[in-house]
Amino acid sequence: MFIQIEPQSDVPIYEQVTRQIIEGIARGEMKPGDTLPSVRALAADLGVNMHTVNKSYHELEAKGIIVIRPKSGAIISSTEERALTPDQLRQIEKNLKPVVAEGMVLGATVEQIEHMMKKVFADLQIPAEGV
């Protein structure tokens, strides 16, 4: 998976790493059971501090997207392990709030936001789900 850091971005680097891993999984570039690179290897690869990658992996674990095992490393959870909990639904809703609010204030209608949301979903869609 290709992760590109934008040093000038307002988004903290660990959050850029988290988002790009999530998008990579959404696109099917990595699958449940796959192991992420070690913290050391990914940090060296991206030219960032190990602490940054570590923070990202712990965020992914807190979101229920990976499981960190002392010996085997960071493993992508299976879809069953990732079944939506009420907490995760609330988390998605919480994530949506600032984005939707900004869209509204800029003058977007609910239909425009819906259209963009569906486009983003389709663009990310896992190509061969379940294969």
Place this chain on the structure above:
Amino acid sequence: MFIQIEPQSDVPIYEQVTRQIIEGIARGEMKPGDTLPSVRALAADLGVNMHTVNKSYHELEAKGIIVIRPKSGAIISSTEERALTPDQLRQIEKNLKPVVAEGMVLGATVEQIEHMMKKVFADLQIPAEGV
């Protein structure tokens, strides 16, 4: 408008200020033409650094949500001034991407995300638009 800072949050403080101002405008608590508190006053009120509030106001200006005038301060743009530009549409789409990707990876369907998005929109809806 009531702004509440969560010091423990992973969201940087200036970004918390930005989001809450945007949500306040979305909810109609502040209207086009209204003036935001001065940087100094809001910083004192929230107990944060003036630099933090300044960064937030400049972010709001970059998004086209307020206009900063040297003498009159930070004024909320009129809806006409806030007509959606192609750049702003792209910005909303870009904002949606990590949220939708996370929802997908957690196992949400496009219908579930659509439902939550509409709920967030309805909850934020300006009570008496145009009045």
